[in-house]
Amino acid sequence: MALCYKRLALQAVLRQMSEGSVYTMRDVARLARVSVATVSAVVNEKKGVRPVLVKRVQDAMKALDYHPDHVARSLKVRRTTTIGVVIPDFASGFFMEVVRGVEDVARTAGYSVLLCNSNDDVSQEQRHLSVLFSRRVDGILLATTDPYSVARRQYRPNLPIVLFDRIPPGHQGPAVVVDNKSAAYEATKYLISLGHRQIAFIAGRLDLSTGMDRADGFRKAMEDAHLTVRADYLKHGDFKAASGYEAGLELLKLSDRPTAIFSSNSQMTVGLLKAMQELGSHCPEDVSVFGFDDLVPGTEGFSFGALLKPELTVIAQPGYQIGHQAAEMLLKLLAEPSDGKSQPDEGVVTLKAELCIRNSVAPPHSANS
Amino acid sequence: MALCYKRLALQAVLRQMSEGSVYTMRDVARLARVSVATVSAVVNEKKGVRPVLVKRVQDAMKALDYHPDHVARSLKVRRTTTIGVVIPDFASGFFMEVVRGVEDVARTAGYSVLLCNSNDDVSQEQRHLSVLFSRRVDGILLATTDPYSVARRQYRPNLPIVLFDRIPPGHQGPAVVVDNKSAAYEATKYLISLGHRQIAFIAGRLDLSTGMDRADGFRKAMEDAHLTVRADYLKHGDFKAASGYEAGLELLKLSDRPTAIFSSNSQMTVGLLKAMQELGSHCPEDVSVFGFDDLVPGTEGFSFGALLKPELTVIAQPGYQIGHQAAEMLLKLLAEPSDGKSQPDEGVVTLKAELCIRNSVAPPHSANS
DNA sequence: CTGAAAGCGCTTACAG
């Protein structure tokens, strides 16, 4: 009898549905014979609802395969539980590692992530930020291509933005970066300690903190060792493989070739290695190569770097950690009352990069140390 | 005078704003002295609005730095211009290539992408699908970990789901896959043509179409050549590096070692190479290695594969193309009236994988062909 | 061509 009644109620509700539509809280409420407020309370696991009603609501939800409309909820509560992540390059192993770190903490906290590709282009970055803003994301994780974008535009009061990888000069807001300067310094010092004097440097984009800091670290190490940097050993790349390739060709064709080359990022290192391959230069026999970033992050403890010919000596950045930390920082910012009062976690977190010595670097043949 | 009036109006609107809030269409309407309907028309570039009003509205929007609330719009129009993408592995170069292809077409079409990681776990996949549904994405791109998930549950009438990479047996709906069976067949045939008879195979997950099809292709090629597959040459992996490593160790320790090993995906190949490295086995001198997928996709025409020791002979899947095609298929589905009437583009699109011959495969030393 | 009003599906004070 009761069962029969229930089935009839269900059918009544089912029948009222228009084709292609989806059940709403009202349908559930009707079927469970409660108010929508009660359904809402059950959905949001608020306590204080009579167990009988909870059961009835749950049954109704199941019967209708009800999925609460997160869009409507977002509009009402003015939070989307979504974060935007914009990175400059989808093909980069490093940035994908970062994204992996971000996703892990986001998912755990119940956030979804909207992933955007700026292609290292300022206007695309601006457009994406604008879209993310319109979509009312709760916060943004940004590897900015434009050192001034963030300062230039305050997107929304109380819209937290955590920068990572790159920061504008003098940036004070929340950010997670790697100590590029000292990493490059250590790398260069290592080359010098091995006896290298003729060290070439392939710089990345100097308008980005990463490119500039790495160049600074290199320069400082050379200075500290009282070595001069020859102009023709200094190549200006743009972080892409092609520029590393060009730089490599030029350096290797020099009559007075460098004994070691330090490349500012992995893409350019790939280009450099390709140039060497074409010209028949071997490494480290003919020239030592020091890279920044593994060409591709390892898998579950299996390093690709070790499978390369040669195994590349590099500065390894903790990509996953960067993403993880940045996401945690962002979520903490979101959890805060954000009355503008306490901002304990603002500030730049600097992670250490690791000197990863393998065997693409050897002492120069004519070691004069 | 007029200017003065405008400034006063702006200040009036500005003053009414509560802290930390954001301007709405009403604010813009008030400032521009029009109705919200007119503002909406201007925002959505509907024609028929008097140019004077358009100008006034645009000025007001600029003055307030107004960003239309996409959440509210989504609720009203019942479309989010968002697609969900769920992949099983964020660390996989192949899947990241796919995502790059997806993002390119999504961005161009004005869609945002919600990226989800199922970690190759059925229940996580289900949870993500449920979340995507609640978030009312317009469509889903899914590399399913559960061959039956899609059939088991019809998420929403008219919620298009395009599968990629893996499909349930007998699947008829929209999907983009690679012809794994014939690719594996060709690869095996190539090994045989070189004189290999003792060929080992490291299988992937056989509950997924990719794993099964590759195994089928291998098996068929062996059969067609009237070669038997020794049981101890058949290893059952799970697509992860560790399983390739284990399989590699076992195969290499066999007293009667295979002359060639065919590995079903890149992660397992990494594991295999690691095992070989540890045991001092060289390739192709000691044993030939044929891989499925490049270990990592190339960058801008610079192939990493060519930098490996040895350069790996593989089946290369067109990851970017898969993502691109799948996204286009999904968007086409979204554009259709979807009256349930015409479904011209339903169906499985099969892409060809490329046999990429480098030098990790050589004739066996004791060629008996 | 433009404005007033209803409503998308929720949540949340506010009464009872």
Added chain:
DNA sequence: CTGAAAGCGCTTACAG
């Protein structure tokens, strides 16, 4: 403890 009602910020018939 539960229900009726207002409202989040838009869009869209519907009048004028």
